[in-house]
Amino acid sequence: MRPIIFTAVLILMQLFTFGLGRSLQWLFAPLIGKSARRILMIGAFVITNCLIFGLLLQLGHAVFRWTAVWMVLLLFVMYAALATFLLHLVLRRFVRPQVLARCLRAFAPFFVAALFGLALYNAYTPTVRYQTVTINKKLERPVRIATASDFHLGILFGARQLDKFTAIMNREKPDIILLPGDIMDDNVEAYRAENMQPHFAKIRAPLGVYATLGNHDLFGHQREIYEEIEKAGITVLANRAVETGGIIVAGRNDDIDKNRPSAAEILNGQDTSKPVFLLDHRPTQIEEHARLPIDVQVSGHVHNGQIAPANLIVRTLYRLHYGHEKIGNSHFFTSSGYGFWGIPLRLGSQSEVWIIDVKGS
Known part of the structure; x- marks a missing residue:
């Protein structure tokens, strides 16, 4: 091919x-x-x-x-x-x-x-998109998720954009922040050179900030990338799940990791009667995940094509190339990303953050 x-x-x-x-x-x-x-x-x-x-x-x-x-x-x-x-x-x-x-x-x-x-x-002016969903599980109160994928932190996207993201988080006041992959742009050289860590560390939420590793986080520098994200106070869910505030949060590495477990294996042993939020970088297995007790999945990777007419091409490659879809009892989100890949240009897509208000049944 x-x-x-x-x-x-x-x-x-x-x-x-x-x-x-x-x-x-x-x-x-x-x-x-x-x-x-x-x-x-x-x-x-x-x-x-x-x-x-x-x-x-x-x-x-x-x-x-x-x-x-x-x-x-x-x-x-x-x-x-x-x-x-x-x-x-x-x-x-x-x-x-x-x-x-x-x-x-x-x-x-x-x-x-x-x-x-x-x-x-x-490319440099993020918009905020809002969605309210109801899951088939009980919640003591609604949970506000903020999710942003594909930061691609590097020489063209750095501290200033992190501060802009923090300002959005301070305004929207999410309960939990989910960052589903491609945090860095292949390595941590520019991240360290620009001293981005203090800016990254400002991102906070009551129930925590969680990230998983995308394909650009796994191009040979995954150890350093993992460590830098954790040093900023962000929990990296590399093929594992944790519980916070009565919610199960699970994360999978990108499928470039050939040894990654399935979502079912990651959730094995967890109390899935509680709400389950999954971070999965590529939206490639949503039909399979819709058969699992996953309530909200957030993904990125596709960038909504980034520059038209590529958005028409990715539409043929993924069931959910962009936006929100409910399948069974599960809600799936694919973001166009907060950063960009390669060059700071977007046409037919825009830098974005999703705010998802989750209500219980």
Whole structure:
């Protein structure tokens, strides 16, 4: 499957690069000659394929991030080309050709810049989403859960965003906070360099703050990541369950951990007549979990595609790629994430925190 996906992406990048080249040729046509326009096209293909070769040679995170930025630029230029073409169809009967051409040449780069601005805003400006659910178990009083996945703490997402999250928690006053994985962005180098621990340690809730490990927490630095999260006063539920305030809270490592137990095994021996909250990074086994005495499951990983139209792609891969669904007596939540992966851009998704008010029957 991976070679097929890689080949499809490679072909799309070549097609989108051709689109970028043609767009640049059109944009600068009044200012440059044919030879310069040819250089623009060649230059676009050189950049695309140099970045691809850099990825194949595994030249590091910097190459990956620049490739991601370039891919987003190619995508946004295609969006701008489509918007410009539609405007041309609408306005050509009302505006003189020369005037319309000048206006559209001004509009196209502005549209690309606006998309980047919106995507950057969505990545760094969290929204709070609310949901109230009723479970089929008794609760002495409603429990307010705050959940946020995929912090990806690293060089592009750090202390300032942690402080912003703490401010949201202080305002919403949750009883318990659940962080279902991808806490760090592969390692703890930037976390330590920026001294994020004091900021992370400010996150508190009466019934505790709990995290589990996502795939990016398990890329060879899981021991250090586990220890840093615990040092911040956050309990890491790495394939285990605990009880707090009459609630069972269980957590599973991401399925990159091939030795992780099933949710049923983790809950074995626990009093599941009490409310059960599960943190499971990927929403890949929700049908199976719906047959267990799990009342609320929180997941992330998918990022709601992060940049459209990837949200349409992940919709086909997961039953619950985003949002809330009740299956049987269980409530499942998949968040688009508080941070982001790779580059600080989101389109068709936004940084978010979920506040879930849980009522008993």
